[in-house]
Structure formats: structure tokens, C-alpha cells
Amino acid sequence: MTALRSRTLTRGGLLLATATATALALTAPVTPAFAQEGPGQQAIGLTDGTLDWGVKESFRRYITGPIAHGSATAADGAEATESGFRFTGGTGSYDLATHAVDTEFDGSVHFVGHGGLLDLKLSAPRVVTEGTEGTLVTDVTIAGETTEGVEFAELDLTGVAPGSGEGGALVFADIPATLTAEGAEAFSYNGTPMYAEGTALDPATLTVTPETPGGEDPGGEDPGGEDPGGNDPGGNEEPLGSVHDGTLDWGVKESFRSYVTGPIANGEVELTGGATEIADGYRFPGATGAYVAETPALDAEFDGAVRFTGHEGALDLSFSGLAVDIEGAEGALIADVSSKDRETGEVSAYQDVVVAELDVPEGALTPDGDVITLEAVPAALTADGAEAFAGFYAEGEALDPVTVTVALTEDADLPANPADPDGSGDDTPGGPAPQGGAAGGALAATGGGSDTAALLGAAAALAAAGGAAIHLARRRTTTHTP
Secondary structure, X not given: OEEEEXXXXXXXXXXXXXXXHHHHHHHOOOOOHHHOOOOOOOEEEEEEEEEEEOOOHHHHHHHHOOOOOOEEEEEOOEEEEOOEEEEEEEEEEEEOOOOEEEEEEEOEEEEEEHHHOEEEEEEEEEEEEEOOEEEEEEEEEEOOEEEEEEEEEEEEOOOOXXXXXXXXXXXXXXXXXXXXXXXXXXXXXXXXEOOOOOOEEEEEEEEEEEOOOOOOOEOEOXXXXXXXXXXXXXXXXXXXXXXXXXXXXXXXXXXXXXXXXXXXXXXXEEEEOOOEEEOOEEEEOOOEEEEEXXXXXXXXXXXXXEEEEEHHHOEEEEEEEEEEEEEOOEEEEEEEEEEEOOOOOEEEEEEEEEEEEEEOOOOOOOOOOOEEEEEEEEEEEOHHHHHHOOOOOOOOOEEEEEEEEEEOOOOOOOOOOXXXXXXXXXXXXXXXXXXXXXXXXXXXXXXXXXXXOOOOOOOOOOOOOOOOOEEEEEEEEEEEOO
């Protein structure tokens, strides 16, 4: 038996818009464009964009298959790819006031089948987003008659995190797309819609590059005397802003670890995905994310998972996809949590739970040698964390403090790993673990075929300068285990 429930939590939610603002902060030579905005500056240009979208894979197969005996032709700046089509030449804007993104692309794709009776052409696609919602707009031509500006698909950016591309581009991969009522009407054959409103279309991948403010020469041959910082701001070195590596050290709660591995629960701790045991808990590696100095704000996620089991399987609790979302002195520790009800045996999988509130010291997000270190930040259990924690502890309960270290450049020096509990300093996973200690190996599914081993990473964009409304939907899937 499976149930699905949604609820709003506090977590970064302006994915595309704030990530674009972040990129602008990182590409400006000295001060980010959105910090320089004047009375006449309302938008920042986006250029060199691409849109990868296959419309609908099953439709492509149908058109070129033995029933329709047709073809799908990309033209006018679009090209066929292994997964569909790529539309190029994207240009548009990022609105400084509303955080909206509007980008239009060149290209068309023409579907013809059934000896020309099915004749559908989609051209000049455009992606418009605001917050976590978006629309894919396109011109639709059916049998030679064109309708411009059809809102063809709705885009959901709720769980989409930005990646990096060539030349400072932002890449938003696999954005879920669903057919609109207007799209269903246009997506027809002999006047009959081929798919209903709400049908899942192929996901879209959006790539955009913010234009560099000020042009090639913002103020003459030498606008600022000697080069600030001693480096060429237009050179190949990547500016601060991206998180390249780092670790999160957290022991969950010392008393809970002792209870699980002690004589009462007689259980063990299992680490996977690169997580390792350290003297005061566990280390989660592989930090990725972004940093904005002006706010200041840090959003970083980490690899690895930890699973606690005890009482002959009646106790089963896992944390994975750990992330921190910090703005100024306020922060949150976020994780995907799987827990088993000790009485009913139900396994509940919670995604993107704000497990703990972090009390971040003033100035803690100031880099030192391209490294940010948050040392032993106090963490207090939230109400949602208490629920996901299977009711072991109440809201406000002190958890183990959180230590975060992230590198803002590829060559930044991170501190060495602390020694393991046995003092060996060897944190290589795998191999036998002490009795009742952390064990390597695959993280097992916890009931009813619900594989909670998957690291359901929780990536979100930064709330850039000026702050942003923070929203995230938490999904809870409950599977009964006999």
C-alpha cells in the first residue's frame, strides 16, 4: 500500500531565476550586475542558448515507424540528436525585478506521416519561467496553417538544479514537461488530439549564458589602473562562486549512535556512497553547489548515506542526499530520510526534509584562501525532522553540531581527513567494520521493494542578493512492510 502526500517546507525554490542571478554575480569583473542596477536597468541579456527537447519519444517512434511511414526533419537552426532535437541560437533576458527568464530559440521540427495526412511542424520554441513554474511556447503549423505563440507545455522546475556548461553557461537538465490544453488541441491529427492535457512529454534541457556586463572594454584601455587582485578578470581562472569540493561532518546525535550500537538495540551503522566514519560521527564528501558573497549565501549538497538498524530490524533509519542551505546567519540541514515505524513496520521515505535549523555565526561564510569552513555549527531538530526521525526526539532537540568545509576553486586546499575512531587515519570505505560500528556495502532496501539506498540528492539554487522567497515541496511515500 502506497500513499503520496505533499507539503510546503522552507528551502530554496527560485531555481532558474536565482541561479541566473548567481551566474551574473560570478561573471561580473568586480561587482555583480544585479548589485549595479540603476534606474534604467531592468533586465540582463541571455545569449548562446540551446534547448534540447524531443517533443515525445513515443510520437517520434510512431511517426518514423511502420504505421505512419513518416519522417521527422529538423531545420532552421535545429538539429536531430540521439535523444530528440536541439534548438540553437537562444537569446533572451533575465528580469531583475521579477526574477523571470524569457529565452527564444531558432529552429523547427517537421513531422510528416500517413502520406502527408499527418503534417505537424513546431518552430521558434520559447521558454518562459518565473519561480519554479515555466511554459514552453512554440509556433504550431498544421497542414500549412500556422498558429503562433502556442503555450504547448508546462515546465516544472521544482526539483531541477543548475549545472555548469562551457563558457560559464548554466545547464538545467531534464525539466519535466506536460502537455497543456492548448498544446493538446494543436497536437492533433485529422482534427483529433493525439494526446490528452497533462500527458507527460519529453523533458527539456535548457542551457543559457548571461551576457557579460559592460562589453569588452568597460572603461578604456585600463579602467581601474592595475588589475585588481593581480589577475586578469577576463582570463581563464574561474571566479569564486561555484563549490568544487568539500565535506560535511555530522554525527546525527551521539546518544542515538550509542543507543543503536549498544546492548539494547544491538544494531549497527552502515555507510555507503562515499560516506566514512570519523572520530565524532560521519563524513559526507563530494560537495557541489554555489556561493554568493554579497548575500552571503551557501547552498551545497554532499554524497553519501548513513543507515542505522537495530532491534533485529525493527529500527531502520537512513539519511542520504545531505545538503546545507545557508543565508546570512540562518541555515538548514536538509536530507532524504527513510524511517520504519517500530510498531506497524511501515517504512516512510521523506525527500528534502529540513532536518535541523543551523545557528550560523556571524561572518562564518567569509572565505579563507578560497575555502569556507563552518566549524561545529549548532543544529536543532525541526518539527519535520522529528516526524521523519520516527519520533525518537522532539522538535528543538539538540542534534550533533555540523561542520562544513567547501572549496570555491579547483585548487583550493582542503584540510586533511581527521583520524578514524581507531586512530588509523584510513577512511577508505569497504572492508570489515568493528562489531556494532559503521559497515560498508550496499545500502539495503527497507521494506516492500522501496529502495531507499538511492541518493535522492536535494539540489536547489541560491537565494541571491536581496534574498528570495523560499519554497520546496516535500514528498512522503509510505510503504507497508509485513
